[in-house]
Amino acid sequence: MKFLLARKRRAGTNPGTTNSRLTCVHTAREVGMNRPVGRRRHSGFTLIELLVVIAIISILAGQLLPSLSLAKEKGRQANCISQLKQFDLAISLYSQDFDEEFPPWLSTLYPTYLKPAAIFICLTDPYKGLEGSGNQMYLDAYDLPPGSINPPPPDPADPGYEQRNPAITACSYSYEFNANSCGWFALQYPSGTTQYARADRNKDGRVTWGEANLWVASNTPYRGYVPIVRCYWHHYQYGQKVLNLAHGYHNVYTSDMKWESGI
Numbered sequence: 001m002k003f004l005l006a007r008k009r010r011a012g013t014n015p016g017t018t019n020s021r022l023t024c025v026h027t028a029r030e031v032g033m034n035r036p037v038g039r040r041r042h043s044g045f046t047l048i049e050l051l052v053v054i055a056i057i058s059i060l061a062g063q064l065l066p067s068l069s070l071a072k073e074k075g076r077q078a079n080c081i082s083q084l085k086q087f088d089l090a091i092s093l094y095s096q097d098f099d100e101e102f103p104p105w106l107s108t109l110y111p112t113y114l115k116p117a118a119i120f121i122c123l124t125d126p127y128k129g130l131e132g133s134g135n136q137m138y139l140d141a142y143d144l145p146p147g148s149i150n151p152p153p154p155d156p157a158d159p160g161y162e163q164r165n166p167a168i169t170a171c172s173y174s175y176e177f178n179a180n181s182c183g184w185f186a187l188q189y190p191s192g193t194t195q196y197a198r199a200d201r202n203k204d205g206r207v208t209w210g211e212a213n214l215w216v217a218s219n220t221p222y223r224g225y226v227p228i229v230r231c232y233w234h235h236y237q238y239g240q241k242v243l244n245l246a247h248g249y250h251n252v253y254t255s256d257m258k259w260e261s262g263i
Contacts, residue, residue: 104179107168122172129170177210185212224248
């Protein structure tokens with residue numbers, strides 16, 4: 001008998017201890033059953049929290065989208081500068097073939113010196129060249145068929161239009177050395193003045209845009225900076241600078257609407 005009790009003690013089977021453990025477990029269960037049950041908290045967002053998140057996202061988007069838009073515009077400007085440099089090369093090749101004369105229009109360069117036709121379109125121009133350079137102060141510098149220019153140019157029957165290439169029906173750029181009669185020069189130096197007579201290089205009684213700008217280059221400090229091609233669309237669409245191709249120095253520079261501000 002003593003041997004059996006000693007064995008039970010070694011095994012930890014004290015009857016008193018077992019009953020005590022059962023009592024504790026039973027009591028704990030009763031306490032758990034009598035504890036008041038609280039409401040469970042949902043893990044989702046409330047409507048107000050969602051509205052706050054949406055408002056924050058909207059604010060961040062409003063700050064980021066203009067920056068992304070301007071970054072894309074910088075890429076389009078880089079493409080436009082590349083096209084202006086291609087214009088410069090094509091104009092130089094034309095001048096070599098035609099006794100140092102400038103082409104009467106940009107469209108004249110197509111397709112012998114300049115192609116494809118898409119090069120005449122600035123990527124920033126939302127009208128894809130159908131509205132010309134966009135500067136309605138100088139509609140006669142639009143390299144477009146005169147019948148498609150709206151509003152109409154000062155003289156739709158100007159003989160200068162006969163020298164443009166009708167295959168080009170869209171052009172985003174202003175060609176400042178074109179073959180049309182130059183209205184702004186005639187207003188400043190009317191026919192009969194010494195300046196008008198000197199600007200009229202071929203003595204046909206009319207001063208073209210090309211002749212007027214060559215006169216400006218020869219009689220002012222601007223010289224080779226006088227632009228031959230200009231792009232206004234970056235200014236109109238994004239408030240950026242106007243891009244100008246210098247006819248004599250062959251570089252691209254930026255300016256306000258008046259190209260003299262970029263010199």
